[in-house]
Amino acid sequence: MSSKSTTQASAEQNPADIAREAFRRLAIRRIAPTPEAYRDIYNEIAGIPTPPPVGPTAAPAVDNGPENVLARFAARMTEQPGELADFGRRFNRAVKARDWEAYAATLSQLAERPLRKAGGIELAPMPEGEQTRLLRDLLSRTLTLAVASLLTGTPALAAEAESLGAATKEAHTEAGLSEIAVRLKQLCYQIELKSGDTAEQQELLLRLFRLLLENVSELLDDDSWLRGQVDAVQSLIEGPLDARALEAATRSLKDVIYKQSQLKHSMADVKVTVKNMMMTFIDRLGQVAASTGDFHEKIGNYSAKISQAQDIGELNSILDEVLQETRIVQGEALKARDNMVTARQEVQDAEARIHALETQLQHMSELVREDQLTGSLNRRGLDDVFERETARADRRGTPLCIAVLDLDDFKKLNDTYGHIAGDGALKHLVKIVKETLRSMDVIARFGGEEFLIMLPETTVDAAVATMTRLQRELTRHFFMHENEKVLITFSAGVALRRPHEDQTELVKRADAAMYIAKKTGKNRVVVAD
Numbered sequence: 001m002s003s004k005s006t007t008q009a010s011a012e013q014n015p016a017d018i019a020r021e022a023f024r025r026l027a028i029r030r031i032a033p034t035p036e037a038y039r040d041i042y043n044e045i046a047g048i049p050t051p052p053p054v055g056p057t058a059a060p061a062v063d064n065g066p067e068n069v070l071a072r073f074a075a076r077m078t079e080q081p082g083e084l085a086d087f088g089r090r091f092n093r094a095v096k097a098r099d100w101e102a103y104a105a106t107l108s109q110l111a112e113r114p115l116r117k118a119g120g121i122e123l124a125p126m127p128e129g130e131q132t133r134l135l136r137d138l139l140s141r142t143l144t145l146a147v148a149s150l151l152t153g154t155p156a157l158a159a160e161a162e163s164l165g166a167a168t169k170e171a172h173t174e175a176g177l178s179e180i181a182v183r184l185k186q187l188c189y190q191i192e193l194k195s196g197d198t199a200e201q202q203e204l205l206l207r208l209f210r211l212l213l214e215n216v217s218e219l220l221d222d223d224s225w226l227r228g229q230v231d232a233v234q235s236l237i238e239g240p241l242d243a244r245a246l247e248a249a250t251r252s253l254k255d256v257i258y259k260q261s262q263l264k265h266s267m268a269d270v271k272v273t274v275k276n277m278m279m280t281f282i283d284r285l286g287q288v289a290a291s292t293g294d295f296h297e298k299i300g301n302y303s304a305k306i307s308q309a310q311d312i313g314e315l316n317s318i319l320d321e322v323l324q325e326t327r328i329v330q331g332e333a334l335k336a337r338d339n340m341v342t343a344r345q346e347v348q349d350a351e352a353r354i355h356a357l358e359t360q361l362q363h364m365s366e367l368v369r370e371d372q373l374t375g376s377l378n379r380r381g382l383d384d385v386f387e388r389e390t391a392r393a394d395r396r397g398t399p400l401c402i403a404v405l406d407l408d409d410f411k412k413l414n415d416t417y418g419h420i421a422g423d424g425a426l427k428h429l430v431k432i433v434k435e436t437l438r439s440m441d442v443i444a445r446f447g448g449e450e451f452l453i454m455l456p457e458t459t460v461d462a463a464v465a466t467m468t469r470l471q472r473e474l475t476r477h478f479f480m481h482e483n484e485k486v487l488i489t490f491s492a493g494v495a496l497r498r499p500h501e502d503q504t505e506l507v508k509r510a511d512a513a514m515y516i517a518k519k520t521g522k523n524r525v526v527v528a529d
Helices: 003-011 015-029 035-046 065-078 083-096 100-111 130-150 155-170 174-219 227-238 243-308 312-369 379-396 410-417 419-436 460-476 503-519
Strands: 400-407 442-445 450-456 479-481 484-486 490-496 525-527
Touching: 015 035, 015 065, 015 100, 035 065, 065 083, 083 100, 130 155, 130 174, 155 174, 243 312, 312 379, 379 400, 379 442, 379 450, 379 503, 400 410, 400 419, 400 460, 400 503, 410 419, 419 442, 419 450, 419 460, 419 479, 450 460, 460 490, 460 525, 490 503, 503 525
Parallel strands: 490 525
Antiparallel strands: 400 450, 400 490, 442 450, 479 484
């Protein structure tokens, strides 16, 4: 293109576009935006020739136009929102100090961000790699799905989480991400406040529940069938709350309460039957009394007739009537006696049924002391047995050993075959233990895959031999999962109870020995110090 056509095209440009292009070229060429430099670039773009200086020593004419343009540009920038206003203030400071190098550096930074056709300047989209995109999508899904679902109790926060998740997907600029960061920080603050309120409410509810249980416990007799359930719930809420433990306890209590309700209805029916029999008994007594009264009255009448009789025939007739009445009274008496004997037997039978039902209720209450999955004792049941056996050992001076055992590679088994197989392995272990050990030995589930076996009247050497025999039995009897043989083993720590040693310390020593068995090769038995 010729110089003439270029000049003509440049002349047709808008002065604002020429000024904008001048700023861009200054930034690209890394030229300080002095008024003189800006004027030269402006004239170059507009096609205006630069006038030569007048005389060899003539100073160039002072032209404040470019400086004024720079000042006006800085003023306009300060009116823009966000980060652009910061650029405007930096331009203003540079103009006032006539520090054109600082102005040039700021302009270079601004030039790296593209211009928006609709007016104003917008931050550039940030370069985005695959990891950045994945992180943005992950954050968006976390806010929209996970966080929002956890805030269902507070619709406003849930709506903000969903909105923030949707906005995160569309945030591709620094300004957009800055806004997301501010909103996310505010949301986290609100969630923190809400969680604090929720934790406080939960603690208050637990305190109220404990108080209620304590009051109910005070009203119960020591042998009450309900005390076992109250004690189990109290023990559960005292320790760290675990979702699986709460769920298992809830299922167990529901089953126990259902069976108890059936037994209670049966007891009520039996008591009604006893009441009806007693009423019948009283009615029979009344009938006997009435018959006896009539008989005495009739005997009195017969006595008068006898005194007035004139011959033997009349006396015989009166005697026949007396005998007839006597036989009637005798029959009524025998019938009443038989009814009374029957009623008495029925009452005794009813009392026996009530006693049996009360025994069943007591047994139902004790079921909450068993682990629902494996059938072994739970922590509550273990505490009761430990208290009984330690008292007996102290009284008789006999040894008492415990063994803490833990299934080897249980997590790997769960990951490979699933949690149903893991539960089956736990039940299989308890089954083999019950079949192998003595009836006086007790097994209790102490944790997830950790069990405690109590061995009364057993020396430490005998306890080690028992655990070794149990390991062999477990190896001989494979656990079957979907027709596949799965070998399960355990590591155990054995501890002999010291005189008057409490449960916590004894279990701690056995547990430490079990961990040594784990670290030294698994499927071992180690004696505690």
